[in-house]
Amino acid sequence: LAVGGHSAGGNLATAACLLNIQKGNTLPIVYQVLDYPPLDLATDPAQKPAFEEAIPVELARLFNSFYLQGQDPRNPLVSPVFADRSSLAQMPPALVITAEKDSLAEEAEQYAAKLKEAGIDVTYKQFKGxxxxxxxxxxxxxxxxxxxxxxxxxKKAFE
Known part of the structure; x- marks a missing residue:
């Protein structure tokens, strides 16, 4: 299996991989595709990089509150950037895509770096402008x- 998603779907795909690890890797997930995902819901959107084209801060806060529903925003199943190294070391290889003018780009780049540090094969690409x-x-x-x-x-993942 491969999992992936755009924006919040990328967050859910990563959470599915982490939950799969917690459950003993019962699903054969071989790849994850994360396209401009929000991976840090603990940091207030006002503290993230601001761009004219980005999701407005108040709307981002609203999205986060709907998603969190009172859950701890530092829980790795909510904010995968807070996953521990032992969990990250069991993650499937990943493609992480970011958009240069996106307030979420830094956290996705940080997550990609953490996966690499844990020994995971990661392809990272930021699309400029x-x-x-x-x-x-x-x-x-x-x-x-x-x-x-x-x-x-x-295609490479399933060769």
């Missing part, structure tokens, strides 16, 4: 490049 959601709205050539990267990485 684009905002959150660029694979669905925006420059077609850039979106297609990202989609092809995702497809190519999945």
């Amino acid at each position: 684009v905002p959150h959601g660029f694979t669905h709205a925006g420059d077609l050539a850039t979106a297609e490049e990202a989609w092809h990267l995702m497809g190519d990485q999945l």
